[in-house]
Amino acid sequence: MTAPRPADPAELPLATEEILISRTDARGIIESGNSVFRRVCGHDWDRLLGAPHKLIRHPDMPAGVYHLFWAELNAGRTVGAYVKNRTADGRHYWVFAVAMPAPEGFVSIRMKPTSPMLDRIRPLYATLRRRETEEALTPDASHAALCAALGAWGHDSYRAFMACALEAEFTARAEAMGRGLEARVRRGRSLGQAIAAARRNAAEITRLFEDIRGVPTNIRILAAQLERGGGPIGVISTNHTTLSEEMLTGVNDFRAAAEHTGRSIEEGIFRSCALALLQEVADSYLGDAGLPAAIDPPRETRLLRDLAARGQLESDAAMAAIATQAEHFAKVAKGVKRHVAGLDVTRIMCKIENARLSDTTSGLSEIIDTLEEVQSRIAVQLAEIERASRAILSGTRRGGHLHVA
Structure with missing residues (x-):
């Protein structure tokens, strides 16, 4: 060329x-x-x-x-x-x-x-x-x-950048040379895209949660106006506060797990591309006619092959670690889903109480409408997180290796 x-x-x-x-x-x-x-x-x-x-x-x-x-x-x-x-x-x-x-x-x-x-x-x-x-x-x-x-x-860091850059260069080079990406690099890219999507969804859930953070307070104010201490609406408000805080804690745990898994996958992508380049060049010494007598081609080839073999062994252990992280990631995602389900129950209870009370409770109707809208949007983001979680678990359990430095 x-x-x-x-x-x-x-x-x-x-x-x-x-x-x-x-x-x-x-x-x-x-x-x-x-x-x-x-x-x-x-x-x-x-x-x-x-x-x-x-x-x-x-x-x-x-x-x-x-x-x-x-x-x-x-x-x-x-x-x-x-x-x-x-x-x-x-x-x-x-x-x-x-x-x-x-x-x-x-x-x-x-x-x-x-x-x-x-x-x-x-x-x-x-x-x-x-x-x-x-x-x-x-x-x-x-x-x-x-x-x-x-x-x-x-x-997030220089290492995150260099992984992104090497993936971009490795992919562009493969396309320019008319050849496909190696399976381990494709798998790494797929995992990287899945974890990035999950992190975006988690960030959006946090933002949406902030939109309803003041709801329990507003419900308590209405309860004070409508009920004599300890009524159903007041209890709903207390439950909603507890569930909301638990959900936020769950989302934060999920974001931390996603960030940790994401860093491991980024390192894996970088190592996969680097190792592929190393393997490509390892045998080139044997046919290189332009080397001086001071350079021993068989020795250089052995050294590069040994480096590649060592990287392969290290990646086997690292892949098992990523699989464990992915399982934790999926477990935390399920916990967030349970919290959202709990919030749905409090919203439905609130709706039932509103129907039982008189027309003077229009303020509660507005709160219910807000909860319904925001929680439905949270459910959409959560469904995307579940999809990403399944993709990550599947990707880490399939055959082959994702190389991690």
Whole structure:
């Protein structure tokens, strides 16, 4: 496949199917790489091997991104980021880089970004770099500013963003190359969509609940006007207050469970895509004719295969954990449904009492109408949550693995 010519003449064209790989020691000194990496960066092997990886660092890259990158790696976690690198002749190229701990160092796999996400990252990086220069923003502060900007885009954390970004890039690459997504990636996407929908539904239930939060107070005021202490309407008001608070607690528990499960699924999607790239490139060393004698293709292949095998084993245990989370998630969802059913009973009782009383209780009729409308809308959201819950349980119980870092 021929690499398309970029709009910027200073940008080096990359082909979509190309994957760059390099391996460093724990200090970031380059020990190995493939011939795609050497050709793209433009340095000869005798310049690359033994050099720090920052040899290809572009001055436009925010220090905060590298600060985050190394913090994740040093904590033993696989990490991904958009990176602008510099070639030996002063040009540049963009990649989405996935780096992971390896024996006595790190492995970095990089592919050409083709999703629309890069168009949002370019100006964000430029802003961060300008602030680092003009405001003397420290790497740590730049890292915080990056996370704040991503939060404004709707990502709960940097890891949530990188999972979303890698999924977008992995999917766009597969489509551009005319091939389907692997089963584990498709499953991860499906689970991610289900949990995202459930979280939106739970947030809407919370908002709707706020619309009827003052109902018990209004009922108590009417009860005081219509009944002599301890009448049926007063009892209904007390019951409604208790059930409402229980329901809100249940919804909050559900949102916490959904958030926890969502983070695990995001990590799973990221790991699935990263592992697929690792497996794709593992055997490429064996047929790479452009390697110097200092690089041992069988050794590099074994190392990458071992990394993939270790990731597979770790994912088996992680998948079981996600299944357990999904079961808890479904259990909490059922609890919310029971609370809503209880609220329906109090509404019906209120309706019965209103029918028994005189026409002077029109205020109660309005309250009943409000309850009926809001609770019917809550029921719709709850039905969507149940559907998502079933999809998540089904997805975690099917064969295959969802890889989780």
